[in-house]
Amino acid sequence: xxxxxxxxxxxxxxxxxxxxxxxxxxxxxxxxxxxxxxxxxxxxxxxxxxxxxxxxxxxxxxxxxxxxxxxxxxxxxxxxxxxxxxxxxxxxxxxxxxxxxxxxxxxxxxxxxxxxxxxxxxxxxxxxxxxxxxxxxxxxxxxxxxxxxxxxxxxxxxxxxxxxxxxxxxxxxxxxxxxxxxxxxxxxxxxxxxxxxxxxxxxxxxxxxxxxxxxxxxxxxxxxxxxxxxxxxxxxxxxxxxxxxxxxxxxxxxxxxxxxxxxxxxxxxxxxxxxxxxxxxxxxxxxxxxxxxxxxxxxxxxxxxxxxxxxxxxxxxxxxxxxxxxxxxxxxxxxxxxxxxxx
Amino acid sequence: xxxxxxxxxxxxxxxxxxxxxxxxxxxxxxxxxxxxxxxxxxxxxxxxxxxxxxxxxxxxxxxxxxxxxxxxxxxxxxxxxxxxxxxxxxxxxxxxxxxxxxxxxxxxxxxxxxxxxxxxxxxxxxxxxxxxxxxxxxxxxxxxxxxxxxxxxxxxxxxxxxxxxxxxxxxxxxxxxxxxxxxxxxxxxxxxxxxxxxxxxxxxxxxxxxxxxxxxxxxxxxxxxxxxxxxxxxxxxxxxxxxxxxxxxxxxxxxxxxxxxxxxxxxxxxxxxxxxxxxxxxxxxxxxxxxxxxxxxxxxxxxxxxxxxxxxxxxxxxxxxxxxxx
Numbered sequence: 001x002x003x004x005x006x007x008x009x010x011x012x013x014x015x016x017x018x019x020x021x022x023x024x025x026x027x028x029x030x031x032x033x034x035x036x037x038x039x040x041x042x043x044x045x046x047x048x049x050x051x052x053x054x055x056x057x058x059x060x061x062x063x064x065x066x067x068x069x070x071x072x073x074x075x076x077x078x079x080x081x082x083x084x085x086x087x088x089x090x091x092x093x094x095x096x097x098x099x100x101x102x103x104x105x106x107x108x109x110x111x112x113x114x115x116x117x118x119x120x121x122x123x124x125x126x127x128x129x130x131x132x133x134x135x136x137x138x139x140x141x142x143x144x145x146x147x148x149x150x151x152x153x154x155x156x157x158x159x160x161x162x163x164x165x166x167x168x169x170x171x172x173x174x175x176x177x178x179x180x181x182x183x184x185x186x187x188x189x190x191x192x193x194x195x196x197x198x199x200x201x202x203x204x205x206x207x208x209x210x211x212x213x214x215x216x217x218x219x220x221x222x223x224x225x226x227x228x229x230x231x232x233x234x235x236x237x238x239x240x241x242x243x244x245x246x247x248x249x250x251x252x253x254x255x256x257x258x259x260x261x262x263x264x265x266x267x268x269x270x271x272x273x274x275x276x277x278x279x280x281x282x283x284x285x286x287x288x289x290x291x292x293x294x295x296x297x298x299x300x301x302x303x304x305x306x307x308x309x310x311x312x313x314x315x316x317x318x319x320x321x322x323x324x325x326x327x328x329x330x331x332x333x334x335x336x337x338x339x340x341x342x343x
Numbered sequence: 344x345x346x347x348x349x350x351x352x353x354x355x356x357x358x359x360x361x362x363x364x365x366x367x368x369x370x371x372x373x374x375x376x377x378x379x380x381x382x383x384x385x386x387x388x389x390x391x392x393x394x395x396x397x398x399x400x401x402x403x404x405x406x407x408x409x410x411x412x413x414x415x416x417x418x419x420x421x422x423x424x425x426x427x428x429x430x431x432x433x434x435x436x437x438x439x440x441x442x443x444x445x446x447x448x449x450x451x452x453x454x455x456x457x458x459x460x461x462x463x464x465x466x467x468x469x470x471x472x473x474x475x476x477x478x479x480x481x482x483x484x485x486x487x488x489x490x491x492x493x494x495x496x497x498x499x500x501x502x503x504x505x506x507x508x509x510x511x512x513x514x515x516x517x518x519x520x521x522x523x524x525x526x527x528x529x530x531x532x533x534x535x536x537x538x539x540x541x542x543x544x545x546x547x548x549x550x551x552x553x554x555x556x557x558x559x560x561x562x563x564x565x566x567x568x569x570x571x572x573x574x575x576x577x578x579x580x581x582x583x584x585x586x587x588x589x590x591x592x593x594x595x596x597x598x599x600x601x602x603x604x605x606x607x608x609x610x611x612x613x614x615x616x617x618x619x620x621x622x623x624x625x626x627x628x629x630x631x632x633x634x635x636x637x638x639x640x641x642x643x644x645x646x647x648x649x650x651x652x653x654x655x656x657x658x659x660x661x662x663x664x665x666x667x668x669x
Contacts, residue, residue, distance in 0.1 A: 176361065180365065183358050185648050196629065280614060292500075321495075
């Protein structure tokens with residue numbers, strides 16, 4: 001009766017909705033205020049973007065999906081034919097400027113050379129250009145960290161929101177699981193799993209993501225409990241929203257800032273972790289260039305003749321992690337509701 | 344207080360049980376290459392009798408739950424073999440030596456390395472952080488903060504590689520290959536331990552410098568510091584007796600969180616600096632697919648991690664009464 005007098009839920013929610021600006025203008029405005037408040041954060045964001053572009057994440061993923069046949073039960077396999085593969089930026093650069101970026105050409109006559117105009121950072125023991133290998137390594141670093149973060153955040157958000165929402169035995173049960181994952185020393189588990197089962201790009205992404213997932217749920221659970229006390233959850237209950245709708249439409253948007261923050265902070269950590277595992281020999285197998293592996297295989301072997309081999313990959317790791325961290329810091333200052341009022 | 348400790352201890356039991364189940368599933372059920380096949384391959388003949396005998400000897404025959412009970416040592420109570428509960432971690436497939444005996448030699452080495460690392464993680468950041476706080480917004484402060492941010496981004500193993508590279512180029516120095524224990528040759532031992540420990544300590548230092556600095560700044564603004572100054576106490580007394588002590592409380596917390604890291608954090612440095620600790624043992628076992636060793640070591644690592652987390656939590660409950668009643 002009372003609900004009917006008030007009108008539909010859309011009307012209630014729409015009472016004080018401000019006039020919405022176009023999405024692009026809003027995005028531009030946000031970026032502008034971010035740049036004004038956090039110039040260093042923006043610079044680091046640009047560096048992160050640069051590594052994404054260098055890593056050529058988009059073509060890699062697009063080509064992967066364009067080529068993998070999809071098996072459907074009962075219908076047989078479908079082979080998606082999405083035309084010619086998307087060109088890599090690296091390939092394009094190599095064609096346009098051969099002196100700048102001769103990555104694909106292995107030159108056996110130019111081994112272990114110092115930097116020159118042809119090879120900006122020198123070459124390794126079998127005549128491959130170090131700069132080009134570093135750029136390829138960016139692909140591995142970016143793909144592993146982003147993929148693993150996506151998986152772990154999905155798992156962490158699901159566990160955190162569910163245990164915060166239902167409480168009681170669901171919470172207790174899920175928390176025993178999280179406890180178990182916290183009791184496993186991460187590096188040891190990764191070494192055991194990746195050492196026994198074969199390691200590869202997708203194995204690395206999945207193992208890092210799944211093992212790291214439950215631990216991420218701690219803070220999300222806390223935030224969920226905090227959100228659950230708000231009156232709008234009660235209002236949603238009164239109107240008769242289902243549990244799923246409350247979780248997805250009301251709680252998730254309110255904990256999303258926290259999820260994004262956790263994600264940016266674990267990105268840097270995961271780049272370090274991937275490098276560590278590759279350094280120990282549990283990352284990608286050798287022809288694949290990865291920064292950690294370049295340090296351990298070539299860097300240590302030829303350190304006396306070409307010290308650059310042990311310097312540049314580490315610098316690349318440091319720069320990427322540094323930018324991820326500072327970008328995350330700036331993002332936290334802007335997004336974190338607890339810090340927002342203090343300025 | 345007792346209630347809290349008892350509760351935490353009771354909660355560890357199901358976690359340990361779950362961890363053993365996970366390790367068991369991972370290493371016995373999902374294992375891609377069967378261990379038996381590997382050993383049979385070394386014998387050079389595929390003989391069902393030999394296979395059955397080997398399975399029985401390695402505890403791989405019978406039902407899965409029976410294997411699990413054997414490994415845990417529950418079946419010992421009705422006359423089975425000894426297991427984890429009786430302190431039997433199994434024997435290495437390759438050397439035939441019991442895992443526990445090997446651990447007795449290796450565990451002190453890893454622990455010592457980790458503790459030295461933790462020592463540097465306190466000795467480096469605390470004075471630097473205090474110094475930065477006292478010179479707030481001056482050149483030294485900016486410099487130290489930049490160094491701190493960079494330290495947090497640079498991987499420790501890269502520093503180790505650089506040290507070895509330039510040590511060998513400039514000073515013709517390389518990490519010693521022969522390991523000496525503390526009792527055999529104390530000076531050689533400390534020489535071996537010094538660099539890896541320093542690098543292990545450098546890793547968390549970046550974050551800790553920033554933390555000490557902010558804590559110190561916050562404490563220095565408190566009323567009791569002004570009172571201490573007003574009473575006419577000297578600058579050093581105010582700093583070390585009043586300010587630093589109060590600033591250190593949350594820092595102890597953070598160092599406590601880092602403590603469990605020493606359990607597994609030394610793996611990579613043991614590998615680089617050729618130190619025969621638990622980490623090297625694990626890496627060797629994984630390379631050889633020496634599954635009893637992997638099982639035993641993962642279990643020990645997990646238990647150590649749990650115990651250190653438990654100790655840290657209980658010490659908080661001592662320090663901070665709010666946790667006890669939660």
